[in-house]
Amino acid sequence: MSHKVAITSMSAKASERTYRCSDDSQMAYYNNSVPLAENGRFYMMQNQLDAHYTSSGDGSQKISSNPQIFEAQYCTLESSSANGTYPTQSSTSSHSISPISGSPLSQHDSYSYHTYDSPPTVSCVTEIPDLQSKLKELENAILGPELDIASDSPESLLQANNPLKQDDWRQLLGINTGDLKQVIIACGKAVAENDIYTQVLISELGQLVSVSGDPMQRLGAYILEGLVARLSFTGSRLYKSLKCKEPTSSELMSYMHLLCEICPFYKFGYMSANGAIAEAIKGENLIHIIDFQIAQGSQWITIIQALAARPGGPPRLRITGIDDSNSAYARGGGLDMVGTKLHNVSASYGLPFEFNAVHAASHEVYLQHLDIRPGEVIVVNFAYQLHHTPDESVSMENHRDRIVRMVKSLSPKVVTLVEQESNTNTPFFPRYLETLDYYTAMFESIDVALPRDDKRRISTEQHCVARDIVNLIACEGAERVERHEVFGKWKTRFAMAGFRPYPLSSVVNNTIKTLLNSYHSCYRLEERDGVLFLGWKSRVLVVSSAWC
The missing domain is CATH 3.40.50.150 (Vaccinia Virus protein VP39)
Known part of the structure; x- marks a missing residue:
């Protein structure tokens, strides 16, 4: 699929958007103050950012808050329909967000759930090997093929235009290879700060999680779904899709x-x-x-x-x-x-x-x-x-x-x-950490009760626990009912x-x-x-x- 670049200008004030749900409740705030790691190699990647970043007292790099008019770069997908697009988080970086393929988050459905203060666009994407199939596999495991409400677009939210090799960015961000909890925390922090490495971190998370693995892997799978839903502004629909199914006549008890x-x-x-x-x-x-x-x-x-x-x-x-x-x-x-x-x-x-x-x-x-x-x-x-x-x-x-x-x-x-x-009636990142800590204990307690490959256990976790996790991570305003x-x-x-x-x-x-x-x-x-x-x-x- 071909891509084209659209250049748009806006003031710093206008770039801070408020995304609202269909009931006018506040969905999420994103601004263009993107904290960067303490390493000049970021500038080697994106020298066009230099004009908009300044060094803070602690040595970290931040976008200048000077309310000058600047140019924000976006990419659009030519095949996107009028109501099949998403707003990007305003940034001069081309590391922005695109709809996810294989995720239970439909482009056209999601747009009808929200109104925006400025015209939406979609972002640039490049291929990350095997990520699309990994996310599709994860979605099918969580929702089942019958609940697939995926986007029509083959692009993935988690694809990023990033020249660094995996070992390079792991070292750059201080993440140990295979340390799942550390990756989960880094993903939440990146999402909270609108970091340019968000997509790469979530890509790494997708390689480490499993709905039939150990407690942290299982929890990580549902946290991943929550993060993807949050970035696509469709957490509410995914939450509703994860309701406990009504038991059939042959079932003696519900998942709950x-x-x-x-x-x-x-x-x-x-x-x-x-x-x-x-x-x-x-x-x-x-x-x-x-x-x-x-x-x-x-x-x-x-x-x-x-x-x-x-x-x-x-x-x-x-x-x-x-x-x-x-x-x-x-x-x-x-x-x-x-x-x-x-x-x-x-x-x-x-x-x-x-x-x-x-x-x-x-x-x-x-x-x-x-x-x-x-x-x-x-x-x-x-x-x-x-x-x-x-x-x-x-x-x-x-x-x-x-x-x-x-x-x-x-x-x-x-x-x-x-x-x-649990203290989850809080802003996103503290709530994210609390969710990780609380449900780690819960998944560990389930782990001693039933075998990891037990189908009843997997169904119970997927349909009755995952929806709470998704709601905590993906939803805001009146749509976040877990408080x-x-x-x-x-x-x-x-x-x-x-x-x-x-x-x-x-x-x-x-x-x-x-x-x-x-x-x-x-x-x-x-x-x-x-x-x-x-x-x-x-x-x-x-x-x-x-x-x-």
């Missing part, structure tokens, strides 16, 4: 259910929350549990059994299940399926039961949806949910704090909070809403210890002031707390 079985994180959260709830509702006869993400509803089966066994007869139980349509992929059906399941279990134990289905995302819930009735004791459950609720960094309405305050206005007997202990916070931040939010801690009892602690006996010895459980922390080795992964 399998994940719950091989890792204790979810059982830990549900069991610790149920322990606090069981203690709080002792002796109560009208109980209303509000579950902000009811999932499959299995959490409540043990509560139903315990209430039905009460001396003197069972109380009346009402459960309000809140969930949007996305969760149907994980459980294999809608909220009606959950209600029927819980009705049948309650009937089998002789427990009076009522189910109230709220088909809405958490940030769409208001008091009128909850059908609060006089005389009921209210219990609220936030299990792995609140981090999905938009906060002040996403919306001026700050639904995260609004929901917590609304729940406090109900005067609940107890509120349970279970969340991943974890550490317990200290949750504690502050609940305290500001008027809550006080409801310490989990020693009975709950002992129950969780018994649970962990059936898992690997590297799992760690710690209790601090009535709050339970579950971790893998030295990394805390999940925190369970209760409030009143």
Whole structure:
């Protein structure tokens, strides 16, 4: 395919573009301040950059911030359709970004997802041997051939016009050959800084990862997909493509259910929350549990059994299940399926039961949806949910704090909070490093549970874990729904809403210890002031707390 060069002029101010999603949320910022390595060999490659770069005090090379009009060089693909092009990151370097071939990121679809402040162009590309086939192989492994939504263009996002040999640039960037973690970190840093070596680094990453390899190789495969999606501004579509598939009639459980079985994180959260709830509702006869993400509803089966066994007869139980349509992929059906399941279990134990289905995302819930009735004791459950609720960094309405305050206005007997202990509600690069650290521990814990070539394990990781990683890395604004916070931040939010801690009892602690006996010895459980922390080795992964 032939290429042609188009020269365009713009001011430095105009070159800093804001890319926005279809819902007008901020997608990403890129500017032309591209930090370079401390080596003059960069200038040997691109002497046309000299006029626009100055030396900083620390010896590094940066683009001059002087707001003078300059010429930015772009390349366009003659075969690109009008809506099949992408904006390049404004730079005088020809090392820019082009659509990816073999990636689940379609040119024409992606353009309709975003609006831009200036006319889009696409970048120059040259061939990197075997990279296109490597990415195609990786995409097929992650999404499957049936989910291929690849670009029509044969060019790859990761192809770069770079004269240095691999050993040269590895030495130049201080990267050890074969050190996968170091390459992953370097890729994230390059993307964050719009470095001219981004494509070469991601190319190297593509040679080191595998969805069936060791934990770091598997994690690296999904991080690679996230980076590619981010560079192509199509992270949201890839995230949506990675939803858990509905189980077929021959499958006994969904991928999410399998994940719950091989890792204790979810059982830990549900069991610790149920322990606090069981203690709080002792002796109560009208109980209303509000579950902000009811999932499959299995959490409540043990509560139903315990209430039905009460001396003197069972109380009346009402459960309000809140969930949007996305969760149907994980459980294999809608909220009606959950209600029927819980009705049948309650009937089998002789427990009076009522189910109230709220088909809405958490940030769409208001008091009128909850059908609060006089005389009921209210219990609220936030299990792995609140981090999905938009906060002040996403919306001026700050639904995260609004929901917590609304729940406090109900005067609940107890509120349970279970969340991943991860600080990903942050700018890109700190979030990238935190994602790498957190999911390294998670993939290591999965590695001891099932063989690496186990097809169930690969499917579970691909369809239920990868989509979170892609969302964390590729998406911004309202489209980034994975926004974890550490317990200290949750504690502050609940305290500001008027809550006080409801310490989990020693009975709950002992129950969780018994649970962990059936898992690997590297799992760690710690209790601090009535709050339970579950971790893998030295990394805390999940925190369970209760409030009143």
